[in-house]
Amino acid sequence: MSEQSQVALEVTGLAKSFGATRALRSCSLRLLAGEVHALMGENGSGKSTLVKILTGVHAPDSGGYRVGGRAVRLGGPAAAIAAGVMAVYQEVLVVGPRSVLENVWLGADGVFRRKISEADKRERAAAVLGELLGEAPDLDTPVEQLSLSDRQACGIARALVREPRVLILDEATSALDVATRDRLFEAIARHKAAGMAVLFVSHRMDEVDAISDRVSVLRSGESVATLEAEDATTAELVRLMTGAEHLTDIPEGGAMAHRTGPAADAPVLLRVRGLRLRPDADPVDFELRAGEMVGLAGLEGHGQDAFIKALWHGPAGEGSVTRVEVGGESEIRSEQRAAAAGIGYVPRDRRGEALFGTLSIRENFSAATQDKDTRFGLLSRASALGRFAEYRSGLKVRMGRESDPITTLSGGNQQKVVIARWLARRPDVLLLNDPTRGVDIGAKRDIYALLDELTARGVAVVMLSTEVDEHIELMDRVLVFREGSHSTTLDRRSLTRQSLVAAFFGRTVTSSVAGSASPDGDS
Amino acid sequence: MNALDFLRGLLGKRPYAFAGLLALLLLVVNTALQPAFLAFGNWAAVLASFAPLAVAAMASTPAILSGGGGIDISIGPLLTLIDIVIVANLLPNGLTSPFVVIPVCLAIGAAIGAVNGALVAVLRFQPVVATLCANIVIGGLATQVQGDTVPSGSTSWTKDLAGSFGPVPGALLTIGAPLLIWWALSRTPFVKALYAVGGDDATAFSAGVNVPKVRIAAYSLGGLYAGIAGIALMSLISEGAASMSAQYTLLAIAAVALGGTSLAGGRGSLLGSLLGAAGIYLINNLLNVVRVSTLWSTAIYGAMLLFAVVVGAVLTNARRRAVA
Numbered sequence: 001m002s003e004q005s006q007v008a009l010e011v012t013g014l015a016k017s018f019g020a021t022r023a024l025r026s027c028s029l030r031l032l033a034g035e036v037h038a039l040m041g042e043n044g045s046g047k048s049t050l051v052k053i054l055t056g057v058h059a060p061d062s063g064g065y066r067v068g069g070r071a072v073r074l075g076g077p078a079a080a081i082a083a084g085v086m087a088v089y090q091e092v093l094v095v096g097p098r099s100v101l102e103n104v105w106l107g108a109d110g111v112f113r114r115k116i117s118e119a120d121k122r123e124r125a126a127a128v129l130g131e132l133l134g135e136a137p138d139l140d141t142p143v144e145q146l147s148l149s150d151r152q153a154c155g156i157a158r159a160l161v162r163e164p165r166v167l168i169l170d171e172a173t174s175a176l177d178v179a180t181r182d183r184l185f186e187a188i189a190r191h192k193a194a195g196m197a198v199l200f201v202s203h204r205m206d207e208v209d210a211i212s213d214r215v216s217v218l219r220s221g222e223s224v225a226t227l228e229a230e231d232a233t234t235a236e237l238v239r240l241m242t243g244a245e246h247l248t249d250i251p252e253g254g255a256m257a258h259r260t261g262p263a264a265d266a267p268v269l270l271r272v273r274g275l276r277l278r279p280d281a282d283p284v285d286f287e288l289r290a291g292e293m294v295g296l297a298g299l300e301g302h303g304q305d306a307f308i309k310a311l312w313h314g315p316a317g318e319g320s321v322t323r324v325e326v327g328g329e330s331e332i333r334s335e336q337r338a339a340a341a342g343i344g345y346v347p348r349d350r351r352g353e354a355l356f357g358t359l360s361i362r363e364n365f366s367a368a369t370q371d372k373d374t375r376f377g378l379l380s381r382a383s384a385l386g387r388f389a390e391y392r393s394g395l396k397v398r399m400g401r402e403s404d405p406i407t408t409l410s411g412g413n414q415q416k417v418v419i420a421r422w423l424a425r426r427p428d429v430l431l432l433n434d435p436t437r438g439v440d441i442g443a444k445r446d447i448y449a450l451l452d453e454l455t456a457r458g459v460a461v462v463m464l465s466t467e468v469d470e471h472i473e474l475m476d477r478v479l480v481f482r483e484g485s486h487s488t489t490l491d492r493r494s495l496t497r498q499s500l501v502a503a504f505f506g507r508t509v510t511s512s513v514a515g516s517a518s519p520d521g522d523s
Numbered sequence: 524m525n526a527l528d529f530l531r532g533l534l535g536k537r538p539y540a541f542a543g544l545l546a547l548l549l550l551v552v553n554t555a556l557q558p559a560f561l562a563f564g565n566w567a568a569v570l571a572s573f574a575p576l577a578v579a580a581m582a583s584t585p586a587i588l589s590g591g592g593g594i595d596i597s598i599g600p601l602l603t604l605i606d607i608v609i610v611a612n613l614l615p616n617g618l619t620s621p622f623v624v625i626p627v628c629l630a631i632g633a634a635i636g637a638v639n640g641a642l643v644a645v646l647r648f649q650p651v652v653a654t655l656c657a658n659i660v661i662g663g664l665a666t667q668v669q670g671d672t673v674p675s676g677s678t679s680w681t682k683d684l685a686g687s688f689g690p691v692p693g694a695l696l697t698i699g700a701p702l703l704i705w706w707a708l709s710r711t712p713f714v715k716a717l718y719a720v721g722g723d724d725a726t727a728f729s730a731g732v733n734v735p736k737v738r739i740a741a742y743s744l745g746g747l748y749a750g751i752a753g754i755a756l757m758s759l760i761s762e763g764a765a766s767m768s769a770q771y772t773l774l775a776i777a778a779v780a781l782g783g784t785s786l787a788g789g790r791g792s793l794l795g796s797l798l799g800a801a802g803i804y805l806i807n808n809l810l811n812v813v814r815v816s817t818l819w820s821t822a823i824y825g826a827m828l829l830f831a832v833v834v835g836a837v838l839t840n841a842r843r844r845a846v847a
Contacts, residue, residue, distance in 0.1 A: 055729070078731040093729055095722035097790050102715050107730030109712035111737055158730060 008033040008197035009054075009085070009166045013063035015221075016049050018486075021438060023049040025221035027063070031166060031197040034346075036188060038200045038208040040233075042241050042501060043216035043300050043466040047201050050218070053168045054199075055087045056080035068165055081107070084165030088172035091302060092152045096144035101125050103143045104157045128157045131187050132180060149177040156184060162189070167191070168199045173207060174483070185211050185289045193316045201207060203299045205234060205505050219243050234507050242468070242497045254450055261476040261492065262292040268324050269429050269460045270343075271367075273317030275310055277303040281484030283319060288429065289458045295475035296464040299504050303484040305348070308433050308464045312338050312345040323429070339368075344422030346415075348433035348464070355406055362388060362402040364417050391450035396446045412443025419447065423454075430454065432463040436470060448474060468500050482506055538783025539795030541834060542802050545781075549805035557812050567687040570694035573597055573804045574755035575602065579771045580800035581701040581793050582748030586639075586650065587779055589741040590721030590788025593643065593650045594661030597657035598749045599772030601635055604665040605753025605762040609681075611674040618677040628750040635661065636746020640739030658772065659782035675762035684758035697755035698797070701748045705793050708744070709843045777824055778803050803827070 009031040014025040024046040031037045041047050052058045054065060056077045065072055072083040080086075094103045104125040109115050111493040122139060129136035132153045133233040143151055152175040159167055167188075173181050181418040187196055188211060201210055205501070210213060217240040218226050225240050243447040272286040284307065288294060296304040304347055314321055332338045338345070347353035356364055366373055366384040373383040385402055391398075395416040399409055406414055422430065430451075436444045449473065451461050465471055471478045472495045480488040480503040488503045533540050554561045560569065579598055586595035605628045612625050635657070643652035684693035708714050719727045720737045728734050752771075756764060782799030784791025803824060810820050 037598055057729070077729050078733065081731040087729075089729075093723070093726040095719045095726050095789065097722050098715070102719065106719055106727060107732045109716070111710045111716055111740060112713050114712055317610055 007026055007031070007066075007069065008067075008195075009052075009067055009199070011054070011065045014050065014060045014065065015062045016052055016053060016058060016060050020280065020457055021093035022221055024053070024060075025376075027218065027221070029216055029222045029223055029226075031163070031199060031240050033193070033195045033197050034192050035213040036192060036198040038209045038212035038215040039062050039218065040202075040203065040208065040215060040237055040241060042468070042504070044220075045218040045241070046221040047218055048170065049221075050086055051168055051199075051201065053088075054080065054085055054166075054168060056085075058253075070444060078107070081162065081164075083464060085168065086159035086162055086164040086166075088152075088159050088171055090171035091173055092148060093155055093173050094143045094151050097142055099140045099147070100129070100137055100154055100298050103154045104129070104139075104161055106158060107151050108162060119288040120379075124161050125157060128160050128187075129153065130161075130248050132157060132183050134179070134183065147177075148175050149180050152176055153180055155182075158450070160187070164179065166194065166197045166199060168201070169205065170201045173202060173204070174301075181207075182219055201330070202300075203505060203508055205237075208232070217241055234502065234505075238498055238501050238507075240503075244254075254471055256448065257490070259293070259452065259455075259474075262289040266290040266458075270311065270462075271322045271324055272311070273320045273322070274318050275307070275315050275321065277306045277310070278484035279317070284486045286479070286486070288462060290428070290458045290460055291455045293455050293461045293474055293476050294469040295478035296462065297471050297478050297500060297504070298482065298487075299469070300466070300480035303481040303486075304457065304464050304479075305433065306484070307479075307481065307486075308431055308462060311429075312343065314338070325428075342426075342428040343431065344427035344429070345431045346418055346422060346427055346433060346435050348437070350411070350414060350418065355414060357405075357407055359406060360403045361409065364406045365391070365402075365421050365424070367404070368421050372424075387424060388420065393424055395420055395450055399473060410440065410443070411444075415439055416443065416446065419450070427459065429460045429462070432461065434464050435467055437466065440461035443472075468497055471495065471500060480504065525645070529697045529779060532663070534642070534769065538785075538790065539798050540783070541790055542571040542782045542795055542798035546798050546801040546805060549802060553805055553809055553812065556809070558637055559809070567685075567692035567694065567792055569753075570692045570698065571759050574694040574697045575752050575759060576702055576771065576774055576778065577698050577797055578602075578748060578752035578755050578802055580782070580796040581705075581774035582745045582752055583775040584777050584784060584793050584796045585717065585741040585744045585748075586654075587776075587784055588721045588788055588791055589738045591643075591650070591724055591738070593640055593659075593721070593738070593788055594776065594786070595636070595654045595742060595745050595805070596651065596772050596776070597635070597639060597654045597661050598659050598745060598752075598775055599768040599770070600661035600665055601632060601746060602753040602756055602771060603764050603768040604661050604668065605632060606716040606757040606760075607665050607669045607674070607748050607765060609754070609757045610676045610761070610763055611668055611670065614676040614678060617676075625754065629747050629837045630750075632746040632748070632750025632753070633743045634824055637739055637743040639672070639746070640742030643742065644735035644738035658768075662765070662768050665768065669763040669765045673763045677758070677761040681754075681758040681761070684755065685761075692842065693758065693780060697751055697758070700751050702793060702797070704744075704747070713737070713740060720789075725791055774824065777827070780826065 001193060011027060011029040014024055014027040024049055027046060027050055039047055040481060049058065053170060054061050056075065056079050061072050065333045073079050095106065105121050125139055126136040133150060137150060143154055152172065164515045173184065176184065186453040187259060192198065200212055212229050214226055215237065216226040217237060220242060242319065254473050266289040268287045269290055272284060274283040274285065276283045278307055281303065296308055308315065313320055313335050323330050323343065324331055330337065330341050332341065351357065356367065361385055365388045370379065373380050373385065388402060397413050397415055397416045406417065419435065436447060453462055474493065477489055477491045478495060480490065487506065490499060490503060559565060579602055582598045583595060586593045607632065609624060609628065611629065618624060639654050639657050642648045643650045684697060687693055716732055716737045717731060720734050724734055778799035779796045780786060781802055782795030784793065784795050806823065806827065807820055810823065
């Protein structure tokens with residue numbers, strides 16, 4: 001067999017931007033028939049974008065890919081599937097009310113033309129599901145009556161019954177129970193022997209170790225290296241994923257080296273007890289003290305987002321979030337309660353959840369505090385402008401006139417306005433969900449300085465960030481989430497890029513006592 | 524297990540059971556108050572007066588099942604347009620053969636449905652907006668074709684449709700045809716694809732289902748059914764009915780909801796819509812029998828619909844909770 005015929009998937013120079021964000025800069029990759037090829041990278045390294053291009057969901061800006069030596073026509077998932085690429089995602093994609101059989105064979109027929117006989121469908125679905133689940137479930141059961149793991153098995157079976165040349169598992173194992181995952185790995189070994197190539201995107205080092213033949217690493221949208229499995233040590237992978245050059249970005253000790261954490265006697269402002277983020281995850285306990293800056297970290301989708309939202313709208317399931325005030329305690333069960341109890345929340349999706357895109361800068365600022373600007377029931381523009389002025393200079397908002405549309409500002413300045421909106425309510429607890437995403441470095445510095453000043457005044461800050469450097473520079477302690485549980489706490493002294501990224505992947509757990517005490521309180 | 528749980532279980536599995544039970548109950552009440560209602564000789568007339576609403580409800584179903592906020596509120600004007608085209612254009616010009624009239628009506632219905640489907644699935648207009656525009660345009664066309672004097676006319680086979688072919692009530696054909704077409708389609712992959720697209724279009728898309736094609740086909744099928752409903756209406760009243768379009772639009776959608784079909788798409792059935800239409804028809808009949816002013820009937824339909832939607836929501840929630 002020639003070298004060329006063994007190449008199942010050849011990716012060359014793929015690039016893709018979303019607006020100003022360059023999700024994928026240059027990605028080249030070669031998958032051989034009959035290999036399991038792991039793809040690793042931290043948040044925002046471009047893994048998901050790559051997978052979405054390969055499955056036809058996104059069209060690349062430049063570059064292309066070939067399957068089995070033939071260039072793939074771009075035209076949605078149907079075209080990618082026809083070329084032999086099928087993917088299973090972290091998100092379980094099934095049609096709940098429909099039967100197991102229909103879900104497994106979804107998309108295999110034309111709209112009116114049947115391509116596979118009913119008897120064949122039953123037989124092969126039963127065989128593949130039997131392989132994955134030990135025993136196939138009743139094929140006529142609505143999929144919504146199965147467990148999450150079994151539902152995902154149906155999604156995987158959907159890919160396997162079509163016998164793709166290239167199977168992409170994009171964190172697809174995270175919804176599986178251990179037994180099903182092990183059976184999947186056995187099934188993969190068999191399909192691999194038959195020549196299928198597997199692109200295995202996983203955050204679990206143990207899984208990567210267990211089944212991959214080679215490992216490629218993506219960093220900042222670029223493919224940086226491909227290693228043979230035996231060379232892919234944890235240390236080497238973390239080094240490749242984090243990239244040595246980033247280390248020089250942070251000044252020795254950080255610009256926030258003076259941060260000492262909250263005073264030993266700082267009062268608790270927020271208390272979380274037994275908060276379960278997922279039914280199968282461990283409950284989280286957490287206390288937030290005045291003047292403290294706490295980071296929430298982890299790979300995308302591991303519970304940190306659910307956690308910060310639970311602090312804002314209360315627990316979705318088990319557990320309690322309690323706001324502790326001088327006057328007494330109150331349980332947070334809704335955004336309204338949280339806001340009334342002096343909690344502010346800057347959402348992640350700026351455009352969708354925080355900005356009024358059609359309104360002016362001033363109106364965006366005053367949206368949460370309009371009651372302060374009313375005179376005899378009428379809104380006073382001057383009052384809002386006066387209030388905005390104090391935040392404008394403090395936050396160094398670079399802008400034209402207050403009456404300009406908010407969309408005339410850069411992302412960073414828009415974010416400052418959103419933060420100012422909450423600061424105007426004078427919160428005691430400020431929750432920020434990835435506030436510096438898509439924000440330029442200068443604006444980031446301004447936001448850091450503001451947060452530092454706020455905590456010095458006794459405000460407690462909880463900030464989810466997808467940027468490792470941000471945690472290292474700013475945080476008094478960082479809670480690392482894995483699989484919906486709070487897996488590790490890293491305090492300021494033990495925070496390094498390596499320790500944090502290793503913790504994301506569940507390795508080299510560096511645990512220590514949270515919130516190191518400082519002798520002199522500054523709150 | 525108490526009675527409520529039992530009912531929940533039954534309705535959870537068969538969402539149309541509520542409409543079925545309601546229709547059965549109303550049938551009993553109607554017959555008790557008016558024994559002639561179910562007399563053998565009366566069947567054909569009862570079914571014929573039920574047929575337009577029954578078929579209009581079934582016509583509204585595929586668009587709603589297709590999900591993505593799918594709904595077709597142009598069904599009412601479309602069926603009155605078909606009715607008017609028959610009495611004003613076809614019959615006066617000597618085109619009386621069922622082998623001409625029926626294909627023409629079905630083709631008009633399916634074509635207009637396909638245009639709606641393309642507006643929704645290809646140009647991505649919101650279904651309510653797209654079919655509201657269609658509603659207005661078709662309603663206007665119907666008024667124009669009808670003209671100043673209400674046209675009327677009939678021919679032997681349309682009279683039989685409103686009466687009976689030998690011992691067979693003619694309306695069984697108009698009510699049976701959509702069910703038969705649905706049964707035939709469910710032997711192709713289309714019906715499954717329709718439920719999949721309505722249930723979760725992102726999943727269907729990622730699995731390679733041609734989502735726009737399925738949706739266009741769904742609206743087109745609804746239009747085809749509206750063609751049948753138009754024939755049923757024309758047979759019943761033998762005249763133009765431009766003024767009746769709004770009534771059919773709303774009652775048909777009410778019947779679909781009452782029949783347990785989720786307005787969010789992906790769950791429901793044609794049979795449910797038929798039973799829902801029966802519930803509404805029988806309530807209307809009952810209100811007539813007990814001489815409640817027709818001015819009240821709309822408010823009563825509305826209350827029924829509200830009740831059905833609440834029952835539906837409670838049941839679906841109970842189910843989701845059980846799964847989660």
